[in-house]
Amino acid sequence: AQSVSQHNHHVILSEAASLELGCNYSYGGTVNLFWYVQYPGQHLQLLLKYFSGDPLVKGIKGFEAEFIKSKFSFNLRKPSVQWSDTAEYFCAAGPRYGQNFVFGPGTRLSVLP
Amino acid sequence: DGGITQSPKYLFRKEGQNVTLSCEQNLNHDAMYWYRQDPGQGLRLIYYSQIVNDFQKGDIAEGYSVSREKKESFPLTVTSAQKNPTAFYLCASSLSGGSEKLFFGSGTQLSVL
Numbered sequence: 001a002q003s004v005s006q007h008n009h010h011v012i013l014s015e016a017a018s019l020e021l022g023c024n025y026s027y028g029g030t031v032n033l034f035w036y037v038q039y040p041g042q043h044l045q046l047l048l049k050y051f052s053g054d055p056l057v058k059g060i061k062g063f064e065a066e067f068i069k070s071k072f073s074f075n076l077r078k079p080s081v082q083w084s085d086t087a088e089y090f091c092a093a094g095p096r097y098g099q100n101f102v103f104g105p106g107t108r109l110s111v112l113p
Numbered sequence: 114d115g116g117i118t119q120s121p122k123y124l125f126r127k128e129g130q131n132v133t134l135s136c137e138q139n140l141n142h143d144a145m146y147w148y149r150q151d152p153g154q155g156l157r158l159i160y161y162s163q164i165v166n167d168f169q170k171g172d173i174a175e176g177y178s179v180s181r182e183k184k185e186s187f188p189l190t191v192t193s194a195q196k197n198p199t200a201f202y203l204c205a206s207s208l209s210g211g212s213e214k215l216f217f218g219s220g221t222q223l224s225v226l
Contacts, residue, residue, distance in 0.1 A: 064169040
């Protein structure tokens with residue numbers, strides 16, 4: 001069965017600390033991978049996505065993620081977090097040609113000023 | 114502004130009652146989705162539709178029904194058969210349903226009285 005797991009339920013960091021949120025997926029066939037973010041009081045929005053090509057993808061607000069096929073992982077990173085990065089982050093996977101996205105349980109990030 | 118509009122923001126259901134959640138989009142997207150978000154469980158797919166007058170069950174369709182009579186609209190009915198309806202419901206759309214970027218509405222919080 002398709003599934004997406006995220007390593008941490010809640011991460012607390014101080015400003016300027018480095019961030020890495022883990023994501024592993026179990027999905028037969030070729031997948032598209034996504035990170036979505038939900039800032040407090042706002043809609044879920046796309047942070048970045050990987051479809052093919054360079055496994056290191058860059059998204060908005062200085063975030064990046066690396067697709068490691070051998071590890072079935074798509075970890076999200078940011079070198080220096082800001083208080084405004086406080087949000088919930090969801091990893092998601094979907095088939096290359098299909099509609100059935102699978103979302104991870106989410107990781108809540110709290111950045112302390 | 115283009116986007117997805119969900120209404121109402123908050124909804125209360127009595128025992129044995131059916132309630133309908135509205136979702137309208139003006140993005141001219143073909144595909145629309147309904148997700149349920151529970152704390153610690155991420156988003157789970159209820160139903161999706163790739164085209165008008167056609168829709169498919171997701172992972173947790175029992176106790177829910179949908180219709181897609183117009184491209185812009187994808188209402189979700191939570192029936193009395195859904196025994197645990199309290200959750201946050203998110204509607205989303207994508208251009209063609211080919212596992213590309215999802216656009217999300219602001220959600221409806223449903224609670225049981």
